[in-house]
Amino acid sequence: EAGVAQSPRYKIIEKRQSVAFWCNPISGHATLYWYQQILGQGPKLLIQFQNNGVVDDSQLPKDRFSAERLKGVDSTLKIQPAKLEDSAVYLCASSLVARRKETQYFGPGTRLLVL
């Protein structure tokens, strides 16, 4: 079974530029998560989708971050404009459904460096 795919793996941009990350979850997984992991910290949930609807985006900085999952499969996370403090690894995860014991499977992440 293929895992969660993310691209690009690495991205270097200058502050105030825009950047987009792509995630392809495991086939059949209805729930998709985007996390931000700053170096030395645990992942922080940015947004959770159930199919193509948003379940939770309470920690998403909506003035600069946006995410979509138009057909309930792939998802894109965008930062516009980027700030220095956005430097982090952006992890995508998916699960079959959003249920207590449902396992989240993480992708390898996209490492973003903002200069």
Added chain:
Amino acid sequence: QQQVKQSPQSLIVQKGGISIINCAYENTAFDYFPWYQQFPGKGPALLIAIRPDVSEKKEGRFTISFNKSAKQFSLHIMDSQPGDSATYFCAASKGGNQFYFGTGTSLTVIP
């Protein structure tokens, strides 16, 4: 506000020893407490998880101890091996939503 507090930040254990990582939470609505293992350059992977109506869960060399009244839970790795060297994260969630992660513990097992 840190929803889940994790300690220690780093841990060095001899091969064959016991590694213990502790976490504490505040929100009594949390109903699922997973532990994740993360190797450099990889995403976290689920190691073991527990629900609050169980005081202990064991899977191989990994055991979660859960103290509901103290709002604390811990991961014990028995017979620690060099291959266990990784970063470990505890987490908590409500009904499969709103996952909150601890700050991580970097474990090094010395041969």
